[in-house]
Amino acid sequence: MTPKEDMFKRIREALVSLPMGMNPEVDLETSVYHVGDDDLPVLFAENFVACGGRLIYCTTVDEALRSVQELVSVQPWDGQVYCADEDVQSLLEVAKVSYASKPIDAVLRRVGFCKCRALVADTGSVVIDSQSGGRRILAHAESLVLLASVDQICRDMHELMKQFRSTRDVSMISVWTGRSCILDIDGQAMQGLGPRNVYLLLIDEIDTSE
Numbered sequence: 001m002t003p004k005e006d007m008f009k010r011i012r013e014a015l016v017s018l019p020m021g022m023n024p025e026v027d028l029e030t031s032v033y034h035v036g037d038d039d040l041p042v043l044f045a046e047n048f049v050a051c052g053g054r055l056i057y058c059t060t061v062d063e064a065l066r067s068v069q070e071l072v073s074v075q076p077w078d079g080q081v082y083c084a085d086e087d088v089q090s091l092l093e094v095a096k097v098s099y100a101s102k103p104i105d106a107v108l109r110r111v112g113f114c115k116c117r118a119l120v121a122d123t124g125s126v127v128i129d130s131q132s133g134g135r136r137i138l139a140h141a142e143s144l145v146l147l148a149s150v151d152q153i154c155r156d157m158h159e160l161m162k163q164f165r166s167t168r169d170v171s172m173i174s175v176w177t178g179r180s181c182i183l184d185i186d187g188q189a190m191q192g193l194g195p196r197n198v199y200l201l202l203i204d205e206i207d208t209s210e
Contacts, residue, residue, distance in 0.1 A: 040121040040153045045202070047124025051178035054199045061091075064147065064201045068095045071145065071199065075111075082109035082140075085132045088147060103136060112141035112195070116148035117173065118163065119202075122156045125177040126200060138174050144195040149203045 001009070045055055056071070058064040068091065072081075081099040083089050084106070092099050092113060100109055114137055118127040126146055128138070137144065154160050164173065180194050 040155060041150050041202075044119050044121040044124060044153050047122065048119075048126070048200065049124070051124045052198070053124065053126070053178075054197065056199060056201045058201055058203045061203060064203050065091060065095055067201055068092070068097065068145075072097050075143075077111045077143075080110045081113060082106050082111065082137065083113040084137070085114040088113050088115055088132075091147070106136035106140050109140075110142045111145065112137035112143070113145045114147075116146050116152060116200075118160055119148055119153045120155075120157060120160055120175075121153050123177050125157075125175050126198070127160065127173055127175050129174070130172040135172065135174070138176070138194055141195050143197040143199070144176075145199045145201070147201045147203065 045057075048055055056067050058067055072095070079098065081092070081097060082101070082105050083092060083099045084101050084103075089099065089101065099113065106112070114128055114132040116126050117129040117132060119125070120127065126148070128146070154163065176194065176198060179196065
């Protein structure tokens, strides 16, 4: 027997002797991330801002409406807004903000509006899906304005994935956790793909009685 054959023989014997069952005491459900003592909205807000996001806290939908009007009025966004989300389109119409909604407009407009699917507290991540923004809004928008409610905050990515395993109503999800960057040939950091500015209107209370 050659040394190579002897080595493979010992590997096969070692694999055969390994226990096949998984240790029943191993906990695969509990999160391995440390979550602070603060409640989830505070934890999310701290991490989202640390990622470079700009948080605008709103107590009601009416306050969010006024925040949209103020935000658009102070930014050079006239004629640059793209929105394919019907729920957010209704808000823009009430706020008297003009927008475009055709797919080709996503390439031509610099600002995208859409709602979030979920927020992740321990990383400060925002999650959008095919029903709200789709791929176009992340690929082409220089600035992104997101709307979400406090009750959309989940603890961590493990909890988020459990939510998505229970539904099949979307074909794509995207997670934003800060600006992407790349290194040029000289090793200097440069802006990568995705929006340069991300604004989040976080609404504390949404009236669903109507």
